Amino acid sequence: MKGKKRKIKTINIDVDKCVGCMACEVICSAFHSSPKYSSNNPARSRIRVIRDPIADIYVPVYAGEYAVAECAGRDKYIIDGKEYDECAFCRASCPSRDLFKEPDSGLPLKCDMCESDPAQEIPLCVKWCLNEALIYEEREEEIEEEVKQEDLEIGLEALANKYGLNNIKDVIERLSESKKG
Template sequence: MKEVLVRLDRCVGCHSCEIACAVEHSESKNLFGAVTEKPVPRKRIYVEYSPEQMIPVTMICHHCEDAPCVSVCPTGALTQDEISRVVTHNPDICVGCWTCAMVCNYGMIGKHKERRVAIKCDRCPDREVPVCVVACPTRALAFTEVEDFSGSIRADAALTLARGIVGGGTP
Protein backbone atom coordinates (compact mmCIF):
# COMPACT_ATOMS: atom_id res chain seq x y z
CA MET A 1 0.00 0.00 0.00
CA LYS A 2 1.35 3.42 -0.87
CA GLU A 3 1.76 6.00 1.88
CA VAL A 4 2.51 9.69 2.01
CA LEU A 5 5.96 9.86 3.61
CA VAL A 6 8.11 12.82 4.56
CA ARG A 7 11.82 13.39 4.03
CA LEU A 8 12.33 15.97 6.76
CA ASP A 9 15.85 16.69 5.51
CA ARG A 10 14.45 17.87 2.19
CA CYS A 11 11.68 20.12 3.51
CA VAL A 12 12.46 23.80 3.05
CA GLY A 13 9.26 25.08 4.66
CA CYS A 14 7.79 26.65 1.49
CA HIS A 15 4.18 25.82 2.48
CA SER A 16 3.32 24.78 -1.07
CA CYS A 17 1.70 21.60 0.20
CA GLU A 18 -0.58 23.56 2.55
CA ILE A 19 -1.78 25.86 -0.23
CA ALA A 20 -2.31 23.02 -2.65
CA CYS A 21 -4.27 21.12 -0.02
CA ALA A 22 -6.60 24.03 0.69
CA VAL A 23 -7.17 24.66 -3.01
CA GLU A 24 -7.83 20.98 -3.70
CA HIS A 25 -10.52 21.07 -1.02
CA SER A 26 -12.15 24.26 -2.30
CA GLU A 27 -15.24 24.62 -4.47
CA SER A 28 -13.46 26.28 -7.39
CA LYS A 29 -10.31 24.15 -7.21
CA ASN A 30 -8.08 27.07 -8.19
CA LEU A 31 -6.10 29.44 -6.04
CA PHE A 32 -7.70 32.66 -7.25
CA GLY A 33 -11.19 31.35 -6.73
CA ALA A 34 -10.34 29.70 -3.45
CA VAL A 35 -9.17 32.86 -1.67
CA THR A 36 -12.54 34.54 -2.04
CA GLU A 37 -14.67 31.52 -1.22
CA LYS A 38 -16.92 31.34 1.82
CA PRO A 39 -16.44 29.18 3.81
CA VAL A 40 -12.70 29.66 3.46
CA PRO A 41 -11.13 26.42 2.19
CA ARG A 42 -9.09 24.67 4.89
CA LYS A 43 -5.79 22.85 4.64
CA ARG A 44 -5.30 19.41 6.20
CA ILE A 45 -1.50 19.33 6.13
CA TYR A 46 0.62 21.54 8.35
CA VAL A 47 4.17 22.83 8.08
CA GLU A 48 5.37 23.46 11.63
CA TYR A 49 8.64 24.95 12.72
CA SER A 50 10.80 23.30 15.36
CA PRO A 51 12.67 26.06 17.20
CA GLU A 52 15.02 23.55 18.86
CA GLN A 53 16.70 22.46 15.63
CA MET A 54 15.52 25.51 13.69
CA ILE A 55 14.01 23.42 10.91
CA PRO A 56 10.58 23.21 9.28
CA VAL A 57 8.72 19.95 9.93
CA THR A 58 5.88 18.85 7.65
CA MET A 59 3.13 17.19 9.65
CA ILE A 60 0.84 14.81 7.80
CA CYS A 61 -1.92 12.43 8.82
CA HIS A 62 -0.36 8.98 9.00
CA HIS A 63 -3.64 7.11 8.64
CA CYS A 64 -2.41 4.97 11.53
CA GLU A 65 -3.05 1.27 11.75
CA ASP A 66 -5.99 0.78 14.13
CA ALA A 67 -6.32 4.56 14.25
CA PRO A 68 -7.02 6.01 17.72
CA CYS A 69 -9.20 8.82 16.30
CA VAL A 70 -11.52 6.27 14.71
CA SER A 71 -11.81 4.13 17.80
CA VAL A 72 -12.76 7.00 20.14
CA CYS A 73 -15.37 8.51 17.81
CA PRO A 74 -18.72 7.63 19.41
CA THR A 75 -20.85 8.45 16.39
CA GLY A 76 -18.86 6.75 13.66
CA ALA A 77 -18.10 10.02 11.88
CA LEU A 78 -14.53 8.82 11.44
CA THR A 79 -14.11 5.55 9.58
CA GLN A 80 -11.12 3.64 8.29
CA ASP A 81 -10.97 1.72 5.03
CA GLU A 82 -9.96 -1.84 5.81
CA ILE A 83 -7.68 -2.20 2.81
CA SER A 84 -6.21 1.24 2.12
CA ARG A 85 -6.26 2.22 5.86
CA VAL A 86 -7.35 5.71 4.81
CA VAL A 87 -9.25 7.42 7.62
CA THR A 88 -12.09 9.56 6.38
CA HIS A 89 -14.42 11.88 8.17
CA ASN A 90 -18.12 12.38 7.56
CA PRO A 91 -19.01 15.92 8.68
CA ASP A 92 -22.74 15.19 8.68
CA ILE A 93 -22.60 12.89 11.68
CA CYS A 94 -19.78 14.66 13.57
CA VAL A 95 -21.02 16.08 16.89
CA GLY A 96 -17.85 18.10 17.49
CA CYS A 97 -16.83 16.48 20.75
CA TRP A 98 -13.15 16.74 19.71
CA THR A 99 -12.18 13.50 21.40
CA CYS A 100 -10.42 12.54 18.17
CA ALA A 101 -8.29 15.67 18.33
CA MET A 102 -7.22 14.79 21.88
CA VAL A 103 -5.97 11.32 21.03
CA CYS A 104 -4.12 12.21 17.83
CA ASN A 105 -0.42 12.27 18.67
CA TYR A 106 0.32 14.45 15.67
CA GLY A 107 -2.40 17.09 16.08
CA MET A 108 -3.82 16.34 12.65
CA ILE A 109 -7.50 16.95 13.44
CA GLY A 110 -8.45 20.47 12.49
CA LYS A 111 -11.67 22.39 12.91
CA HIS A 112 -13.99 23.52 10.17
CA LYS A 113 -14.80 26.85 11.72
CA GLU A 114 -18.11 27.52 9.99
CA ARG A 115 -19.55 24.04 10.34
CA ARG A 116 -17.84 23.47 13.70
CA VAL A 117 -16.90 19.91 12.83
CA ALA A 118 -13.61 18.06 12.52
CA ILE A 119 -11.61 18.28 9.34
CA LYS A 120 -8.76 16.00 8.36
CA CYS A 121 -6.69 14.57 5.52
CA ASP A 122 -8.73 12.40 3.15
CA ARG A 123 -5.71 11.58 0.98
CA CYS A 124 -7.40 13.26 -2.02
CA PRO A 125 -9.92 10.59 -3.12
CA ASP A 126 -10.26 12.15 -6.59
CA ARG A 127 -6.57 11.95 -7.36
CA GLU A 128 -4.15 9.18 -8.01
CA VAL A 129 -1.36 10.97 -6.14
CA PRO A 130 -2.31 13.27 -3.23
CA VAL A 131 -2.05 16.92 -4.15
CA CYS A 132 0.47 17.79 -1.42
CA VAL A 133 2.93 15.32 -2.93
CA VAL A 134 2.37 16.72 -6.39
CA ALA A 135 2.90 20.26 -5.13
CA CYS A 136 6.11 19.64 -3.20
CA PRO A 137 8.99 21.27 -5.14
CA THR A 138 11.82 19.54 -3.24
CA ARG A 139 10.41 16.01 -3.18
CA ALA A 140 10.23 16.14 0.60
CA LEU A 141 6.84 14.45 0.30
CA ALA A 142 6.63 11.11 -1.43
CA PHE A 143 3.68 8.84 -2.24
CA THR A 144 5.32 5.46 -2.24
CA GLU A 145 5.64 2.06 -0.62
CA VAL A 146 7.51 2.18 2.70
CA GLU A 147 10.18 -0.17 1.37
CA ASP A 148 10.88 2.00 -1.65
CA PHE A 149 11.05 5.01 0.65
CA SER A 150 13.68 3.39 2.87
CA GLY A 151 15.53 2.41 -0.28
CA SER A 152 15.68 6.01 -1.41
CA ILE A 153 17.03 7.06 1.99
CA ARG A 154 19.65 4.32 1.82
CA ALA A 155 20.68 5.45 -1.63
CA ASP A 156 21.03 9.05 -0.51
CA ALA A 157 23.03 8.04 2.57
CA ALA A 158 25.34 5.93 0.41
CA LEU A 159 25.86 8.87 -1.91
CA THR A 160 26.78 11.14 0.98
CA LEU A 161 29.25 8.58 2.30
CA ALA A 162 30.78 8.12 -1.12
CA ARG A 163 31.18 11.87 -1.57
CA GLY A 164 33.03 11.94 1.73
CA ILE A 165 35.52 9.36 0.50
CA VAL A 166 36.03 10.98 -2.87
CA GLY A 167 36.42 14.35 -1.20
CA GLY A 168 38.91 12.90 1.25
CA GLY A 169 36.99 13.78 4.39
CA THR A 170 34.60 12.04 6.70
CA PRO A 171 30.93 12.55 5.91
Protein backbone atom coordinates (compact mmCIF):
# COMPACT_ATOMS: atom_id res chain seq x y z
CA MET A 1 0.00 0.00 0.00
CA LYS A 2 3.01 2.33 -0.16
CA GLY A 3 3.27 5.41 -2.40
CA LYS A 4 0.15 7.28 -1.38
CA LYS A 5 0.96 10.94 -0.83
CA ARG A 6 -0.61 13.76 1.04
CA LYS A 7 0.18 17.46 1.34
CA ILE A 8 1.38 18.69 4.71
CA LYS A 9 0.83 22.38 5.30
CA THR A 10 2.92 24.02 7.96
CA ILE A 11 3.19 27.52 9.27
CA ASN A 12 6.58 28.08 10.80
CA ILE A 13 6.27 30.47 13.70
CA ASP A 14 9.38 32.45 14.60
CA VAL A 15 8.46 34.09 17.90
CA ASP A 16 11.66 36.14 17.82
CA LYS A 17 10.45 37.92 14.70
CA CYS A 18 6.98 38.71 16.00
CA VAL A 19 6.52 42.44 16.62
CA GLY A 20 3.17 41.95 18.32
CA CYS A 21 1.04 43.89 15.81
CA MET A 22 -1.72 41.28 15.60
CA ALA A 23 -2.30 41.90 11.89
CA CYS A 24 -2.69 38.10 11.65
CA GLU A 25 -5.76 38.31 13.90
CA VAL A 26 -7.21 41.18 11.89
CA ILE A 27 -7.00 39.53 8.48
CA CYS A 28 -8.10 36.14 9.82
CA SER A 29 -11.27 37.49 11.37
CA ALA A 30 -12.01 39.64 8.30
CA PHE A 31 -11.53 36.71 5.88
CA HIS A 32 -13.74 34.41 7.90
CA SER A 33 -16.56 36.91 8.26
CA SER A 34 -19.60 36.53 6.08
CA PRO A 35 -19.77 38.02 3.50
CA LYS A 36 -15.97 37.94 3.27
CA TYR A 37 -14.20 40.94 4.83
CA SER A 38 -17.52 42.54 5.74
CA SER A 39 -16.57 42.82 9.37
CA ASN A 40 -13.56 42.66 11.58
CA ASN A 41 -13.37 41.30 15.08
CA PRO A 42 -10.21 39.65 16.40
CA ALA A 43 -12.26 37.80 19.01
CA ARG A 44 -13.41 35.63 16.09
CA SER A 45 -9.89 35.05 14.81
CA ARG A 46 -8.46 31.55 14.51
CA ILE A 47 -5.02 32.81 15.33
CA ARG A 48 -4.30 34.70 18.52
CA VAL A 49 -1.10 36.30 19.69
CA ILE A 50 -0.38 35.47 23.30
CA ARG A 51 1.21 38.71 24.27
CA ASP A 52 2.91 40.16 27.31
CA PRO A 53 5.08 43.03 26.06
CA ILE A 54 6.82 43.83 29.33
CA ALA A 55 7.84 40.19 29.71
CA ASP A 56 8.79 40.18 25.99
CA ILE A 57 6.41 37.33 25.27
CA TYR A 58 4.83 37.06 21.83
CA VAL A 59 3.42 33.69 20.77
CA PRO A 60 1.11 33.42 17.77
CA VAL A 61 -1.07 30.35 18.33
CA TYR A 62 -3.43 28.71 15.82
CA ALA A 63 -6.79 27.27 16.73
CA GLY A 64 -6.62 23.49 16.66
CA GLU A 65 -9.01 20.76 17.69
CA TYR A 66 -11.93 21.19 20.00
CA ALA A 67 -11.39 19.54 23.36
CA VAL A 68 -14.44 18.47 25.38
CA ALA A 69 -12.58 18.43 28.64
CA GLU A 70 -9.70 20.43 29.98
CA CYS A 71 -6.41 18.76 30.77
CA ALA A 72 -6.03 17.01 34.10
CA GLY A 73 -2.95 19.05 34.87
CA ARG A 74 -1.25 22.10 33.47
CA ASP A 75 2.23 22.83 32.21
CA LYS A 76 4.15 26.01 32.61
CA TYR A 77 7.02 26.58 30.25
CA ILE A 78 10.03 28.67 31.13
CA ILE A 79 12.20 29.35 28.11
CA ASP A 80 15.25 31.59 28.23
CA GLY A 81 14.07 32.85 31.59
CA LYS A 82 10.67 33.86 30.25
CA GLU A 83 7.73 32.29 32.01
CA TYR A 84 4.89 31.49 29.65
CA ASP A 85 1.29 31.30 30.76
CA GLU A 86 -0.25 27.93 31.39
CA CYS A 87 -1.72 26.72 28.11
CA ALA A 88 0.25 29.38 26.18
CA PHE A 89 1.28 27.00 23.43
CA CYS A 90 -1.90 24.94 23.33
CA ARG A 91 -4.07 25.12 20.20
CA ALA A 92 -7.21 23.60 21.66
CA SER A 93 -10.53 25.30 21.97
CA CYS A 94 -11.27 24.00 25.43
CA PRO A 95 -13.45 24.66 28.50
CA SER A 96 -10.53 26.08 30.47
CA ARG A 97 -10.32 29.33 28.51
CA ASP A 98 -12.22 31.67 26.21
CA LEU A 99 -9.71 31.37 23.39
CA PHE A 100 -10.88 30.12 19.98
CA LYS A 101 -14.59 30.36 20.60
CA GLU A 102 -17.10 32.43 18.70
CA PRO A 103 -17.84 35.29 21.08
CA ASP A 104 -21.64 35.08 20.62
CA SER A 105 -22.30 31.36 20.36
CA GLY A 106 -19.31 29.93 22.18
CA LEU A 107 -18.83 27.47 19.29
CA PRO A 108 -15.25 26.35 18.77
CA LEU A 109 -13.09 27.88 16.04
CA LYS A 110 -10.45 26.05 14.06
CA CYS A 111 -7.82 27.24 11.61
CA ASP A 112 -8.60 26.02 8.08
CA MET A 113 -5.40 27.38 6.51
CA CYS A 114 -7.67 29.71 4.49
CA GLU A 115 -8.91 26.81 2.39
CA SER A 116 -12.50 27.94 2.59
CA ASP A 117 -14.04 29.31 -0.57
CA PRO A 118 -12.22 30.85 -2.35
CA ALA A 119 -9.13 28.95 -1.23
CA GLN A 120 -6.19 31.30 -0.78
CA GLU A 121 -2.75 30.64 -2.17
CA ILE A 122 -1.24 30.92 1.27
CA PRO A 123 -2.92 31.49 4.63
CA LEU A 124 -3.69 35.21 4.85
CA CYS A 125 -2.09 35.60 8.27
CA VAL A 126 1.19 34.67 6.60
CA LYS A 127 0.58 37.12 3.78
CA TRP A 128 -0.11 39.95 6.23
CA CYS A 129 2.90 39.19 8.42
CA LEU A 130 5.44 41.45 6.73
CA ASN A 131 7.98 40.77 9.46
CA GLU A 132 8.12 37.10 8.51
CA ALA A 133 7.32 35.73 11.93
CA LEU A 134 4.89 33.45 10.06
CA ILE A 135 6.28 31.50 7.12
CA TYR A 136 4.23 29.06 5.11
CA GLU A 137 5.65 25.75 4.02
CA GLU A 138 4.19 22.88 2.03
CA ARG A 139 5.63 19.42 1.65
CA GLU A 140 4.45 16.04 0.53
CA GLU A 141 4.56 13.01 2.74
CA GLU A 142 4.10 9.39 1.87
CA ILE A 143 1.42 7.62 3.79
CA GLU A 144 1.91 4.02 4.73
CA GLU A 145 -1.43 2.49 5.50
CA GLU A 146 0.03 -0.63 7.14
CA VAL A 147 1.70 1.55 9.65
CA LYS A 148 -1.70 2.90 10.54
CA GLN A 149 -2.90 -0.65 11.15
CA GLU A 150 0.06 -1.23 13.39
CA ASP A 151 -0.81 1.94 15.27
CA LEU A 152 -4.30 0.60 15.89
CA GLU A 153 -2.93 -2.68 17.20
CA ILE A 154 -0.47 -0.92 19.47
CA GLY A 155 -3.22 1.26 20.78
CA LEU A 156 -5.58 -1.62 21.44
CA GLU A 157 -2.87 -3.61 23.10
CA ALA A 158 -2.18 -0.71 25.44
CA LEU A 159 -5.86 -0.48 26.28
CA ALA A 160 -6.07 -4.21 26.83
CA ASN A 161 -3.12 -4.07 29.16
CA LYS A 162 -4.79 -1.35 31.13
CA TYR A 163 -8.42 -2.51 31.22
CA GLY A 164 -8.11 -6.22 30.42
CA LEU A 165 -8.81 -7.81 27.04
CA ASN A 166 -12.30 -9.02 28.04
CA ASN A 167 -13.38 -5.56 29.02
CA ILE A 168 -12.24 -4.18 25.68
CA LYS A 169 -14.14 -6.99 23.88
CA ASP A 170 -17.31 -6.15 25.82
CA VAL A 171 -17.03 -2.49 25.02
CA ILE A 172 -16.52 -3.15 21.32
CA GLU A 173 -19.51 -5.47 21.26
CA ARG A 174 -21.68 -2.94 23.04
CA LEU A 175 -20.54 -0.18 20.67
CA SER A 176 -21.31 -2.27 17.58
CA GLU A 177 -24.74 -3.16 18.99
CA SER A 178 -25.60 0.45 19.61
CA LYS A 179 -24.41 1.44 16.12
CA LYS A 180 -26.72 -1.17 14.61
CA GLY A 181 -29.68 0.02 16.68
